[in-house]
Amino acid sequence: MSPRAFVIGWPISHSRSPLIHHYWLEQLGLPGSYARVPVAPPDLATFLANIAVLGFAGGNVTLPHKEKAFAACAVTTPVAQRLKAVNTLWIEGGQLFGDNTDVAGFLASLDADVPDWDKSVDKAVVLGAGGAARGIVYALHSRGIRHIALVNRTRSRGEDLQRQFPEVEIDLADFAALPALLKDADLLVNTTSLGMVGQPPLDIDLAPLPAKAIVADIVYAPLETALLRQAAARGLRTSGGLGMLLYQAAPGFARWFGREPQVTPDLRARVAADIAGKS
Ligand SMILES: NC(=O)c1ccc[n+]([C@@H]2O[C@H](COP(=O)([O-])OP(=O)(O)OC[C@H]3O[C@@H](n4cnc5c(N)ncnc54)[C@H](OP(=O)(O)O)[C@@H]3O)[C@@H](O)[C@H]2O)c1
Structure with a gap:
């Protein structure tokens, strides 16, 4: 099965993350998908406990879940521990790992x-x-x-x-x-x-x-x-702020899909056009 990743938040309809990750999947010719998943605060613990069962390799976390997701991780990176918040999750050895790539x-x-x-x-x-x-x-x-x-x-x-x-x-x-x-x-x-x-x-x-x-x-x-x-x-x-949005996405992509993506002028232009069209 090709790798699947998510972005969870509440609300989540505004997220540009699918555009970024689908661009990289297409550019690198990789199989995989990335979905927006609305998760209401009371449903967060159940979602996080079932990431692998749902067939996901991992995903991104946005407002208001970054702190609670940190608390749910079995293993976190030093930067995530310092911020007590995660924005990137993956499953490794059956456990939930978390990082904070905003820094x-x-x-x-x-x-x-x-x-x-x-x-x-x-x-x-x-x-x-x-x-x-x-x-x-x-x-x-x-x-x-x-x-x-x-x-x-x-x-x-x-x-x-x-x-x-x-x-x-x-x-x-x-x-x-x-x-x-x-x-x-x-x-x-x-x-x-x-x-x-x-x-x-x-x-x-x-x-x-x-x-x-x-x-x-x-x-x-x-x-x-x-x-x-x-x-x-x-x-x-x-x-x-666009650069931060693009660069913070790269480490998660590498974890779930196995290749290091690049922040290129073309990607910047595509996401900029989407933002300009909706703002
Ligand atoms: N470029 C990126 O990748 C990226 C990543 C993360 C966040 N962001 C952006 O960063 C911004 C903040 O995100 P966040 O997660 O830190 O949000 P947050 O936790 O809700 O914090 C919002 C901040 O804005 C202040 N604020 C809001 N309304 C205000 C007002 N009317 N007058 C004065 N201060 C006001 C708040 O001050 P109080 O404490 O007084 O309420 C607080 O300091 C958002 O626009 C978000 O999109 C961008």
């Missing part, structure tokens, strides 16, 4: 868009303290970024994140402090859902950022957020 996905995307970015970044400002922010903070720390200012609407969520990463120097701040924080920031990363299609805008002024600063936004719908547009208009170097 590697974000770093691969930033490396591709702004080569050697980490050589010039000492101080980063991260907007948001949700699930995605955890991966970004961990990613920045893993590349030696020593100072992170974390700006979040709900302070208690920022404090939770701070507690989760005691080894990282994180200063919590309010949105009102941004103009002062941006003055000496080398990198700004938006990990909030602000600016995403259907969400309120992310209304911040990038004027205080130094000319050498980098602006990254992990929101990928729209492809060019207002934040990235403003940064580009100022001549700053930028990195959008």
Whole structure:
């Protein structure tokens, strides 16, 4: 039987993962399939316990299941253990394994868009303290970024994140402090859902950022957020969320289908066209 993989979430109809994985299957001439599977929170444990019975080699996990799926895994990678969340599952020796590839996905995307970015970044400002922010903070720390200012609407969520990463120097701040924080920031990363299609805008002024600063936004719908547009208009170097979406998908594909896929300009264009058509 050819390998089958899934993406589970609730809701899941918006997921672009099938488009990405079917593109790679076709390009590499491999048998296999990848399906969106809506799994409501009360059904998660049963689904995870029956992955092999259902004929799946593994799959991806998205909101709101990443933390509960982590807890259900028999074996997890060090990065998943650090984030206490998984986005990639597979069955090995009859056991459920889990990894978190968001960290590697974000770093691969930033490396591709702004080569050697980490050589010039000492101080980063991260907007948001949700699930995605955890991966970004961990990613920045893993590349030696020593100072992170974390700006979040709900302070208690920022404090939770701070507690989760005691080894990282994180200063919590309010949105009102941004103009002062941006003055000496080398990198700004938006990990909030602000600016995403259907969400309120992310209304911040990038004027205080130094000319050498980098602006990254992990929101990928729209492809060019207002934040990235403003940064580009100022001549700053930028990195959008589409790259992270594509790079985070690659390790799972290799596990389930047995070949390392490539993030090519053609794949980028196909997924971009799909996002542009629906946003
Ligand atoms: N490119 C990729 O591959 C990729 C991967 C993962 C996530 N993402 C994107 O990242 C974004 C966040 O995802 P997530 O999983 O971290 O979501 P999440 O856990 O729900 O966190 C949402 C974050 O946005 C903030 N926020 C939401 N509405 C706000 C508002 N009206 N004003 C101020 N802050 C607001 C929240 O602040 P509070 O704590 O105050 O509520 C929180 O920090 C989404 O747009 C998602 O699509 C992209």
